[in-house]
Every structure is written in structure tokens, then in C-alpha cells.
Amino acid sequence: MSPVSAGPGSAAPPRRSQLFRLKPVDVIVAQHEEAGGSGLRRSMGLLQLTALSIGATLGTGIFVILGEAVPLAGPAIVLAFVLAAVTALFSALSYAELAGSIPVSGSSYSYTYATMGELVAWVCGWLLMLEYGVSVAAVAVGWGAYIDDLAANTIGAVLSEALSAPPGDGGVVNVPAMVVVLLAMALLLRGTSESARVNTAMVVLKVGVLLFFCVVAFTAFRAGNLAPFVPMGVAGITAAASQAFFSYIGFDAASTAGDEARDPRRDLPRAIVLSLLVVTVVYCLVALAAVGAVPWPQISGSEAALADVLALATGQTWTAVLLSIGAVIAIASVVLTVLYGQTRILYAMSRDGLVPPVFSRVSRRRRIPVANTVIVSVVIALLAGLVPLGELANATSIGTLFAFALVNVGVIILRRSRPDLPRTFRTPLYPLTPVLGVLFCLLLVAGLGSATWLVFLAWMLVGLAVYFGYGYRHSALRTGA
Template sequence: MATTPPPSARRGLMRTKSVESSIQDSLEGESKLKRSLGVTDLTLMGIAVAVGAGIFSVGANAAANFAGPGVIISFVLAAVTCGLAIMCYAEFASTIPVAGSAYTFTYATMGEFLAWIIGWDLILETLTGAAVLAKYWGIYLSTVFEQFGVPLPDTIALGPVQLSWGPFLIVAVFTVLLVLGTQLSSRVGSVFTVIKVGIVLFVIVVGFFFVKASNYTPFIPESQPRTGEGATDAWTQSLFSFLSGAAPAQYGVFGLLAGASLVFFAFIGFDIVATSAEEVKDPQKTMPRGIFLGLGIVTLLYVLVAVVLTGMVSYRDLASSETPNLATAFELVGVDWAAKVIAVGALVGLTTVIMVLLLGLARIVFSMSRDGLLPRGLSKTSAKRGTPVRVQVLAGVVVALIAGLTDVGVLEEMINIGTLSAFVLVSIGVIVLRRTRSDLPRAFRVPLVPFLPILSAVLCIWLMLNLTTLTWARFAVWLVIGVVVYFAYGRRHSRVGREQAAERQEAPRS
């Protein structure tokens, strides 16, 4: 049986923070989070962050331009990939039930430097995700009012600056709720989640009345060269196409796989649920149950939407639309009023996604701050409410400024690459922790280790390779900035590093 490695067993960039140290830190008075969430809260949180406006658009885009009716399989493949990674998250969360998600897990297995990198990636995912979706929330708010005949501009002029006021509104509301308490914000988010799931189910039921079996043929259309945007531009090609020299293709098997890469965006966010592990009651049992139940419900909803979408109209008709979405399908069958329902559903859907991403961003920064890799003052929690007020307010201000004052559309794919890179390291980390700390109790264990974690990592890498070269270039720049910040600040202020330095000073005396 493996024994607990001493804190000084690994030094430098590979120094790890023991599981016991992480759990002990979560009990510190000034940095202690309140445990208040149950299985239902986690399930609804997973649905809240995964079922957004994308359920009404991402499947239509993938069907029209990549997979045809085979987009149903694309969703299943994306769900399997997400599910494999989530199993790894569930094992870690039941073993190390503290905030920080993949950052904390990597710190315990592969060392401080990789933990910093993955924490930096998660900041990228949650920051860009919250900003992009807050921006779209403002746009959808104006769309909803227009659908009901009330014009409402989504921007206002402040001198020479155009301000998107919607993002400021929604980010401010949820920042206040999250400061007041995680359970309160979870309850509010649950109400919105129930409403949007009801809208999705309504759309699915109505759509089934217009399904024609002939629209599912051919189920996987014959492959053909891609001729639209990204076919020849090196920056907009997938990295796989750029490196292999393969011509980008539509439809066929590779189109179906490319569709899986695209619709994977629909499952982004389940890793954020793991960041709340320190605020969960009985986390060893609650975390796995809540995560898997949420993933199962989300997968079922997405597959049903894909079945209805591709059965209502031919994928060729969707492809002829400039911006294919679920409303397009209803308009093509003459149900124009459905656009109003879908617009409201998209607005409500985005609302809860923003809330969970703001929560995740704050918890990641909170964990890195508690370890000294970011300023320790950010890890202070409210004695009364048990929430990290400082970092939550800071996260809200930064997200609101980015979403309200900049064009965030160019950052959309950055959300995917940040998440997938975290998935890869967590999948590998499960294998490492099984070997180094086999003595730790695990309420949930990934089956068929190391096969399933390796398969998870490989599938995630494949999806990453299907992102554009421009996304990879921006990702590289973000990583370079992160490395500079680590060596300029984090490495010198690391609590683990300082503890090891203190040990070295004490050693000669003893």
C-alpha cells in the first residue's frame, strides 16, 4: 500500500500539494466555504450551465454544415467524451472534496507548474465563457423585446464609447446573489433552469408533430470538399487539417466527427460543477450522483432536440440559411410563432449559464489564491455568509467590463480549448493518483483504469485538434502570459514552496 509522500518529496516545478494539506486548508476559518449544496442542487447546476442558448443553435449549425442528420451521433460522441472526462472528475471530487476542480486535482498529482497552467486555462474558460455569454444575453434581451414589438437597443453611447448595458445588468445581479450565498444563488438558478427545461420540452413536443422520416435520409450524407469560409485560410482551418494537409470536408464520417467537435461546446461547463466540491454536503457521495444525473438529463435533451430538428426539415434547407438554428426549422414548416418561444428560451437559458460560470471563475481564483499562487487576500471569505466576497466582486467587475466594452465574439473557441486541456490533465491525473496514493478512500472509482482515462484524454486531444489554428495561436499567447505571471509572482509566493524552504532551514538544526 502506498504511503503519504512527505511534503518535501518533490521540489521545484514538480512539487505537489498533498491531499491532506488541501483538505486541511479547506477547514481554515478565514478561507472556509460553507457546505450547503445537495444532489438536486448539483444536478440543476449541471443542467443550468450546459443547457443555454446553444441548444437552439449549435445542433442546427452542425447538421447544416458538417454532419446532416448524423448530428444525432455527433451529440452522442460528444456526450461520451464528456462523460469519460466527468468520470475522472467525479473520482477526484470524491477523493479531494475541495474547491478548485482540475487545478486542485493536478496540484495533488502532477505538480505545481502544471497545476498553475491548468488553473490559468480554467480562468480562461470561465472568464471568456462568462463574458461571451453575458454579451449574447444582452443581444437576446433586445431580440425578445423586438419579437413582441418593443424596440430595445442593446447598446448605449457614453461619449465615444458604445456600452452594452445588458451584460452589466445580468453580471451585477448574479454577482450580488453569489456574494449573498451559494445556496441562495443556486435556488434562484434552479427556478430559471426549470423554466428553460420546460421551454425546451415544449419545443421538442411541438416539433415532433412536423417530423418526416424522409428527412433522415441520407443519415450520414456523402462526403464532399468544404468550400466555404475556412477551406483555404490557414488561420480558420482546423489544426488537424493544417498539419496533415488534408482538405477540409463536409459530411461523411469526418464531417460527423467535426460536428462532434462543434457540438462539444454544448457540454462545456460540467467541469465547473466540480469547482463547488467544497460547498457540497457529503461530497464523497453527492458529487458523483449530482454530476452524472445532470449529464444524463442534458444528453437526453440535446439528442431529442437533434432528432426533432433534423426530422422537421432537410439538412439541405438548413444549410441554405445564413445562420441556421431551431427557429429556422420552425419557420420553414410555417410555425412562425415558435421564434418567440425560442427567443425567450435562449434568454432564460443563458441566464443560468452566466451564473455558474461566475461561480466557477471565483472558486478557481479563490483556490489559487489560498495556495499563494495569486494574492492571498483574494481567498478571504465572509464570516457571516461563507462566500469569497472579494474575488466574487472582482470576477463580476472584470467580466462586466470585458462583455460591455469589447467585441468578445473572437473568444468563443477559447472556451473549448481551455476546457479540453483541463479534461486531458484530469484524465491523466486519475491514473497518477491511483498509483501514488492508492491508500486514499474513493467513494467513486473510474472503471477500467487506465484504459478509460487514456481513452478520455485521446478523445479530448482529438477534439482540440479540430479547433482552428487561430484558436491555438491565441491559446499559446495566453499560456505564455501565464508562465510569466507564475515565475514573476506565483512561484515566489507559493505556500508549498515556502513550507519546503522552511523545512530546509530547519533540517540542519535537527
């Protein structure tokens, strides 16, 4: 392709060829292999990468979203989780192929840059900000709800009100939600390897807590609680799956760590697929145990749903207290890993000139983007403290579904344009799998409400304004920087 002559300060209107100019795969990989991964330390193996994706996923929906989705589907919430899992699986397979072919930080942003061009890459990166940044805030709000539940069951309602946000969706001002984001920031600033070790320990703990929930809840299982199984019909299952999909956000977190993986071509695809399989099995078991243990209307609307289920099923508070303690730690690991992913996506976008260079400055001693981590954490802490959970979760889901759809399209394009490219993982049943991935994403998008669509459109308009106001003018691909 011929170079573009316009300089960084040029006011000339963008030509279509400039907006959709590709960043070749070979160039992307070469840039990220320079200096041992562009300044970031390669310290993560398969275990740490899998734990990263599980940590970013497991707990988000089960601990927080279950109470929001159950009213839409009743006992069929189990099928809603399966539908959401199938949708995620198609996209996970596409992610795995692209992660093995383009083993760099940046996740789907980097993949679309290589397959669909700069403008689409920007859109995808902007959607990833919605997926990662906003989901951190949403999960932090749920963390505040479990802090409230834990305090109410242990040290009284008065202290609970002093420590936590008002009952409901959080916001104005949810102090615990802000605190957990800032604690995650402090840990990330210590370094990647330290954060990975803490996250792996948290993942083991959260799996243990959820298995404890299943054991206790299944002792109170009553088949009558599952009848009628589909009270809201198929439409209810689809609507619940659209919300439940939020609980699968994060399985792609390993793809943001391409510059810090020791063997990214081999380990990234494995970590993505393995983490999704583990999460799906756990989610379906927990959902079935919950709706079988107590009548589903009693779960509706609760942000601390699992703790409430144990309290109702056993009539004892100690089980709810233990579950809440586990949830507080488990949800904190989601905040930690998803916050990490957000900073690495901005790092990749900054290296390409699409966002300010402050986001790609790496500390020589710690080998991490310090300013990036602090800026992102403070913004997300404010978002978590002031915006309700429901609005955050829905906005995150629609952005993620569109980003996943683009990844599926990217697999098809790269298979056609670069059939010679080395691939350590190939999506099975190609091209059926990525095509179904796109269709299932669109199905779940259709189940989201009009208010969510308005938020999404407003976000996209802001994103396009930022791109044409800054990103296009400073693009490293366009300016030759």
C-alpha cells in the same frame, strides 16, 4: 519532501523539483475542512449540486452553438453531439473519482496539484479561467442574441436595435451580454444558498422549455430533412463535435463547490455523472428535433437557432417568442453557475498563493468571496460586450479539452501513487476509461482551427509569464505560508 529554503522574494531560478512539487491530498483536504470549509458555508446537497452542474451546462450549446455547428455536419449534428458527449463522459467519470477522493473547491486545479505538481496545477487553473471565465462571456453573448430575437418578435426592430448588439456574433458593444453578467453578480453577492435556489428553479424551467421545443418540432418532423444524413463526411462530424463540445462545458461545475457541499465525498461524484446524463439526453433529442423539423441549411449561422426553427416549422411567431423567453432565463442560469465556478477556482488558487490574496477574502457575514466576485464579474462583462461569440466559444473549448485531459491523467497517477486513498467512486474499466478520455480530448482538439490554436498558445504564454512573475514567488507551498 524537504522544505524549500528560498523565501518569497528570492530571485533564484526555480528548480525542477520546486516547479513540480506536489501538494499532498491529505494536506489539501485538511486545509479545506478547517473552519467548516475555510470560511465558506456548507449549504448544498445532491439536488443543488446536480442543478449547479446542469445549470452550468444545459442551454449553453443548444440555445447558442447549434446554429454554428450545423453547417459543419448537417443532419449528422446529432452524431456530433453524441461524439462530444462520449468525450465528456470519459472525463466526467475521471472527475467523479477525483471529486470523491479530493472533495474540495478548485476542480481540476486542485486535482492536478495533488497528482502532477504546482506548475501543471497552475497551467490547469489558467485553462479553467479560459473554460469558466470566457465561457460565461460567450454564453452572455448568446443571451444578447435571444434578447434581440425576442425584441424583434414582440416590440419591433427599432427597439430591438436600441436594446441589443448588432446582428451576427455580437460585440462592440453588446449591452445585454454585459447586463446579464452583472445581474448574475448581484445574485451571487446575496449568498450561495440563495443563488442555488434560484438556479434550481431556472433548471426546472429550462428543461420544460426544451421539452416544449421537442414536442412542437417533432410535429413538423420530416424524414426527408435528414437526407443526406452525413453531407460533410466524418471530418464534418469531428469538426462539429469540436464546436459542440462547448455545450458540455460546465458538467464539472459541481466540483468547484467542494467547500460548500454538505457531503462532498458522496454527492460530488453523483452530481457530476447524473448531470451529464441528463444533459446528453436532452441535447440529442433537441438536435434531432431541430434538423428533422426544417432543412438544415436554414438553421446555419443563427445564434437564436431554436427560436428560428420553431418559427420556420410552425409559421407562427408565438412559439418562437415563448422559446426565446425560456432561452433568456435558461442562458441566464448558465451565466450564474459558471460565474460561480470561476470565482471558486480563483478562491482555491488564491489560498495557495498563486494569485493575489484579494481573491480568497471571505465576507464574515455572507460567507462568500465578495471582492473576488465583483472583480471577475466586471472583467467578464467587458469581455462579453466586446468580443465575438465564435472566437470565445472556440477558445473555451480548447482550454477545456486540455484541462479534461489532465484530469484523466490525474486519475491514473493517483491510482498508482495513492492506491490506499478512500474513493467513494471508482472510474469503471480502469485504466481504459481515462486513457480513452485523453485520446478523445486530443481528437477534438485536432478538429479546431489554426486561429484557435494561436489564441490558445498566446493565452498559455501569458499564463506562464504570470506564474513566474507572481505565482511562483508567492506560492504558499514554496514559502511555507
